[in-house]
Amino acid sequence: MRLVFCRLLASAFLSLAGISAFSQEKAAEKYIDAQELTLIGQPRHIGGYHRVDTVRYSDLSPRIKELYSYSTGMAIVFKTNSRRITAQWKTAPVGQGANMNSIAQKGLDLYIRRQGVWVWAGFGKPSGNDHLDILAENMDDSDKECLLYLPLFSELLELKIGVDHQAYVKAADNPFSQQIIVWGSSITNGIAAGRSGMSYPSLMARSSGLHFVNLGISGQSKLQPELARMLADMEADAFVFDAFSNPNPAEIESRFQNFVAIIREKHPHTPLIFLQTIVREGGNFDLKREAFEKDKREAAAKMVGKVRAMGDLNVFFVNPESILGNDHTGTIDGTHPSDLGFFRMAEKWLPEILRIFSNKSIL
Amino acid sequence: MRLVFCRLLASAFLSLAGISAFSQEKAAEKYIDAQELTLIGQPRHIGGYHRVDTVRYSDLSPRIKELYSYSTGMAIVFKTNSRRITAQWKTAPVGQGANMNSIAQKGLDLYIRRQGVWVWAGFGKPSGNDHLDILAENMDDSDKECLLYLPLFSELLELKIGVDHQAYVKAADNPFSQQIIVWGSSITNGIAAGRSGMSYPSLMARSSGLHFVNLGISGQSKLQPELARMLADMEADAFVFDAFSNPNPAEIESRFQNFVAIIREKHPHTPLIFLQTIVREGGNFDLKREAFEKDKREAAAKMVGKVRAMGDLNVFFVNPESILGNDHTGTIDGTHPSDLGFFRMAEKWLPEILRIFSNKSIL
Numbered sequence: 001m002r003l004v005f006c007r008l009l010a011s012a013f014l015s016l017a018g019i020s021a022f023s024q025e026k027a028a029e030k031y032i033d034a035q036e037l038t039l040i041g042q043p044r045h046i047g048g049y050h051r052v053d054t055v056r057y058s059d060l061s062p063r064i065k066e067l068y069s070y071s072t073g074m075a076i077v078f079k080t081n082s083r084r085i086t087a088q089w090k091t092a093p094v095g096q097g098a099n100m101n102s103i104a105q106k107g108l109d110l111y112i113r114r115q116g117v118w119v120w121a122g123f124g125k126p127s128g129n130d131h132l133d134i135l136a137e138n139m140d141d142s143d144k145e146c147l148l149y150l151p152l153f154s155e156l157l158e159l160k161i162g163v164d165h166q167a168y169v170k171a172a173d174n175p176f177s178q179q180i181i182v183w184g185s186s187i188t189n190g191i192a193a194g195r196s197g198m199s200y201p202s203l204m205a206r207s208s209g210l211h212f213v214n215l216g217i218s219g220q221s222k223l224q225p226e227l228a229r230m231l232a233d234m235e236a237d238a239f240v241f242d243a244f245s246n247p248n249p250a251e252i253e254s255r256f257q258n259f260v261a262i263i264r265e266k267h268p269h270t271p272l273i274f275l276q277t278i279v280r281e282g283g284n285f286d287l288k289r290e291a292f293e294k295d296k297r298e299a300a301a302k303m304v305g306k307v308r309a310m311g312d313l314n315v316f317f318v319n320p321e322s323i324l325g326n327d328h329t330g331t332i333d334g335t336h337p338s339d340l341g342f343f344r345m346a347e348k349w350l351p352e353i354l355r356i357f358s359n360k361s362i363l
Numbered sequence: 364m365r366l367v368f369c370r371l372l373a374s375a376f377l378s379l380a381g382i383s384a385f386s387q388e389k390a391a392e393k394y395i396d397a398q399e400l401t402l403i404g405q406p407r408h409i410g411g412y413h414r415v416d417t418v419r420y421s422d423l424s425p426r427i428k429e430l431y432s433y434s435t436g437m438a439i440v441f442k443t444n445s446r447r448i449t450a451q452w453k454t455a456p457v458g459q460g461a462n463m464n465s466i467a468q469k470g471l472d473l474y475i476r477r478q479g480v481w482v483w484a485g486f487g488k489p490s491g492n493d494h495l496d497i498l499a500e501n502m503d504d505s506d507k508e509c510l511l512y513l514p515l516f517s518e519l520l521e522l523k524i525g526v527d528h529q530a531y532v533k534a535a536d537n538p539f540s541q542q543i544i545v546w547g548s549s550i551t552n553g554i555a556a557g558r559s560g561m562s563y564p565s566l567m568a569r570s571s572g573l574h575f576v577n578l579g580i581s582g583q584s585k586l587q588p589e590l591a592r593m594l595a596d597m598e599a600d601a602f603v604f605d606a607f608s609n610p611n612p613a614e615i616e617s618r619f620q621n622f623v624a625i626i627r628e629k630h631p632h633t634p635l636i637f638l639q640t641i642v643r644e645g646g647n648f649d650l651k652r653e654a655f656e657k658d659k660r661e662a663a664a665k666m667v668g669k670v671r672a673m674g675d676l677n678v679f680f681v682n683p684e685s686i687l688g689n690d691h692t693g694t695i696d697g698t699h700p701s702d703l704g705f706f707r708m709a710e711k712w713l714p715e716i717l718r719i720f721s722n723k724s725i726l
């Protein structure tokens with residue numbers, strides 16, 4: 001009788017505390033703060049889950065600072081033998097674009113390495129801003145190397161990983177080598193990806209083993225000198241730029257050389273790999289838009305060619321045909337790639353990037 | 364002066380009527396109710412935008428009736444020479460799943476046929492439940508054959524197509540021939556598709572020219588006899604079934620033969636094409652889930668084999684290897700295909716379905 005009363009009391013307390021029976025079921029037996037594990041995807045290690053310490057780059061616009069507070073492309077790597085992996089996480093309130101799903105925007109995306117391959121293992125379903133979910137359960141108790149992508153388009157405030165009472169959980173080494181910084185627009189930011197690990201830099205990292213660091217900033221990558229200064233200040237074995245998606249043709253013509261020059265001051269020989277911007281499906285029938293996009297692509301090709309003609313052969317232009325395919329299935333809204341678009345982009349871009357990157361020592 | 368006053372008055376009136384300057388910009392010069400154009404994707408023509416007249420099938424559950432009120436897979440076909448195509452539409456309030464984006468769920472998806480191919484032309488971006496958007500603009504004034512997919516996972520209450528003042532707009536013939544009814548789960552319903560025209564039945568229709576009619580009902584396709592009676596009552600040149608995604612192994616074993624028998628009473632020789640359910644990525648490490656899914660797939664193969672062994676060779680089992688690929692990129696949440704998953708499914712399923720369908724007259 002006393003036990004029943006205690007249970008009722010406990011239940012009433014939990015209920016008052018806003019913890020539902022459902023949450024109790026999902027709760028793990030023990031938690032570790034993800035800050036104690038290995039965080040990858042930051043160009044320079046800083047505490048917390050921002051991509052960039054924007055205090056260091058005070059001349060960036062407020063919107064760019066906000067975008068760099070999002071955990072895009074970042075992941076936690078750890079080892080555990082737990083049969084169940086749970087997560088408790090908090091994200092800052094953020095609007096949801098019509099082309100986004102909340103699993104990608106605010107959720108988590110888990111992979112476990114099996115025979116050298118990253119195998120998808122589960123996801124964390126968001127609810128509001130304060131989230132709790134089981135990522136994977138009913139597993140065997142073998143040692144598992146885990147790669148957990150953080151929210152794609154939100155600021156992550158807190159993350160705890162939950163495991164079984166008797167299981168261990170510990171930091172793992174960064175499984176990706178070198179550091180290739182990818183800078184660009186919403187396309188790089190991956191805003192219409194299906195899961196947070198599906199943007200093209202993450203796809204390229206998992207299939208190549210290289211550490212692609214995602215510095216995409218939706219709508220804000222316009223070859224600004226302050227962003228060139230920020231990039232110049234970072235360590236990189238190569239830079240990949242989706243630099244021609246956001247600026248207009250005149251901005252490309254007037255800003256490109258200075259953008260390259262600023263980076264070159266600090267990185268005299270590092271490969272600077274410029275991706276041609278994708279052909280926007282929005283210009284399939286819109287004659288104005290088609291002309292604008294054509295001008296943009298021409299300005300891009302011209303300016304990269306100019307810098308190379310001036311003797312900098314470590315500046316590259318990557319421009320494969322039909323990057324999204326020709327069947328009109330690669331985007332959500334004519335501009336932003338779906339997972340199908342990202343898959344096709346990675347499939348065409350990665351071999352060219354790898355060819356450049358593997359030759360860099362002899363350049 | 365009088366003109367300025369009139370403009371101010373007009374502006375004040377529009378503002379009072381809740382029509383913003385933004386809306387005014389997007390508004391078309393003349394509108395036609397989409398009910399005056401050609402509606403495709405209904406198994407039997409009924410007024411409005413429900414897929415099925417559920418008054419006729421009163422024993423369906425309330426949830427199934429609700430799902431059949433959604434305009435999944437349906438489209439408007441029309442011809443116009445307008446340079447700009449606008450839409451005004453209303454959807455009933457509906458919750459948004461974590462794996463959905465609102466462009467697919469409540470938006471519109473426009474294609475225009477160019478040299479025999481459906482080329483993507485634009486989308487209608489939803490906002491709340493009462494929507495207004497420009498689908499495509501700045502086009503030339505040639506004659507255009509348009510295919511406009513309706514919202515994927517909402518009830519569409521009203522739709523008006525807006526065109527230029529001097530342009531014509533008129534109904535076009537259904538560009539798809541025959542009628543192949545596709546019945547199934549959320550996978551067929553396409554709930555995690557990136558746009559409303561990206562579920563696998565729509566992909567298969569555009570690439571084959573056949574009229575695939577989407578009767579997917581998320582979570583509700585469990586081989587129920589009342590649904591077999593509904594399907595039996597419909598005209599079809601073939602049926603395609605994603606019938607093994609929702610029921611458990613015991614339900615498959617106990618219900619399958621009766622389900623087929625009910626349809627066979629009205630359709631003695633029509634091809635009944637059963638798709639094996641996809642391998643759920645959620646079972647990659649979850650041993651319990653892996654076993655459950657394996658049992659389901661075995662029950663499916665066994666029951667279709669049983670019906671064929673009893674002599675009905677117009678019942679088919681389509682089961683290509685690795686329907687979603689082997690690289691863990693095909694779903695949003697381990698169960699629901701992304702556009703990448705749908706593309707791969709259509710690529711593998713369609714040739715097998717076409718082979719069966721083209722041979723049906725000699726069976």
